[in-house]
Amino acid sequence: MSRIILHVDMDSFYASIEKRENSNLEYQPVIVVQGPKEGRSVVAACSYEARKYGVISGMPLQTAKKLCPDATYKDANHDLYEETSSRIMDILRKHTDKFEKVSIDEAYLDVTSRVNNYKEAEKMSRKIKHIIKRKEKLTSSIGIAPNKTIAKIASANQKPDGITIVTPEKAKIFLNPLPVEKLPGVGKKTAQELRKLGIKTILDIIEKPKVILVERFGKNGVWIWNIANGIDETPVEESEDVKSISREITLEEDTNNWMIIYKVLNPIIVDVHRRTESENLLFRTIGITLTFEDFHKITRSKTLQKHTSSNQIIQENVRQLLKEFQQEPKKIRHVGVRLSNLKPKEVAEPSLDKYI
Numbered sequence: 009m010s011r012i013i014l015h016v017d018m019d020s021f022y023a024s025i026e027k028r029e030n031s032n033l034e035y036q037p038v039i040v041v042q043g044p045k046e047g048r049s050v051v052a053a054c055s056y057e058a059r060k061y062g063v064i065s066g067m068p069l070q071t072a073k074k075l076c077p078d079a080t081y082k083d084a085n086h087d088l089y090e091e092t093s094s095r096i097m098d099i100l101r102k103h104t105d106k107f108e109k110v111s112i113d114e115a116y117l118d119v120t121s122r123v124n125n126y127k128e129a130e131k132m133s134r135k136i137k138h139i140i141k142r143k144e145k146l147t148s149s150i151g152i153a154p155n156k157t158i159a160k161i162a163s164a165n166q167k168p169d170g171i172t173i174v175t176p177e178k179a180k181i182f183l184n185p186l187p188v189e190k191l192p193g194v195g196k197k198t199a200q201e202l203r204k205l206g207i208k209t210i211l212d213i214i215e216k217p218k219v220i221l222v223e224r225f226g227k228n229g230v231w232i233w234n235i236a237n238g239i240d241e242t243p244v245e246e247s248e249d250v251k252s253i254s255r256e257i258t259l260e261e262d263t264n265n266w267m268i269i270y271k272v273l274n275p276i277i278v279d280v281h282r283r284t285e286s287e288n289l290l291f292r293t294i295g296i297t298l299t300f301e302d303f304h305k306i307t308r309s310k311t312l313q314k315h316t317s318s319n320q321i322i323q324e325n326v327r328q329l330l331k332e333f334q335q336e337p338k339k340i341r342h343v344g345v346r347l348s349n350l351k352p353k354e355v356a357e358p359s360l361d362k363y364i
């Protein structure tokens with residue numbers, strides 16, 4: 009049976025939250041900045057007004073300042089964004105039994121068992137948008153489609169504050185004229201390679217025999233050909249990886265002075281620990297991320313025998329995991345800590361002696 013899937017995506021999430029917090033920023037270009045110091049900071053998010061000047065996420069702050077010197081620049085306030093996100097995810101979860109958080113401001117909802125048709129799915133989407141708007145004063149965009157890929161492309165189709173419905177009958181009309189870059193998983197490089205085969209649009213893909221894409225891209229070619237044809241069976245399910253609490257930071261300057269690195273890590277550890285406490289969670293896996301000066305990135309993790317809530321255990325394991333890299337001559341640029349394998353703390357069981 010055909011599914012009905014919603015992809016809900018908040019509109020310029022961080023920048024919209026900053027606007028909500030400061031009413032005088034309405035209609036103004038707002039740029040949220042990530043990073044410790046002028047020279048190394050990047051744009052974490054920008055409002056639609058700032059995008060008109062050519063500012064995009066991931067751009068160095070200095071470039072953004074040249075393009076849009078009059079914007080309001082705000083340091084990223086991750087605690088505020090996380091708190092807002094978790095309230096929004098709670099609203100979304102209530103509308104489905106199959107839910108998948110994709111990122112801080114994006115989720116899939118399989119609503120097949122909750123609605124009878126696309127009309128009802130549209131009604132539900134309006135309601136969801138309305139609730140988020142009323143409770144959080146933020147707008148979102150929703151794509152409604154028979155699978156995740158089309159729903160994701162659809163949610164971006166009428167941003168901000170839009171709803172785009174792509175029924176199975178309309179899927180081809182919707183997909184065919186789009187440039188290949190719109191397909192999730194087709195980055196700049198793949199798009200370039202596709203162009204060499206004379207492929208620019210999704211229609212160009214489906215007019216080629218599948219075998220040509222498979223020969224050129226292997227397994228990825230199968231995926232590209234399938235999604236171009238509107239075929240995507242991946243289920244909506246919360247992945248283990250997303251069920252984690254993490255925090256990362258770019259160092260003020262690249263260093264291999266481990267005293268400094270540990271000093272930076274301490275508040276991060278305190279923060280991820282505090283978040284497990286506030287959400288009443290236990291964790292079993294502790295992970296680290298390191299990015300070196302040449303942008304080479306590594307991750308390591310340790311899974312414990314049993315779940316815990318101990319800050320001390322995070323400290324010890326982070327140190328243990330980092331040991332491997334302490335002789336590394338390359339300097340470190342970025343560090344992060346991640347807790348995963350989470351489960352809710354159980355309510356303390358009444359002690360047995362009460363009953364005997």
Ligand SMILES: [Mg+2]
Nearest residue numbers: 017018020113
């Ligand atoms: Mg978004």
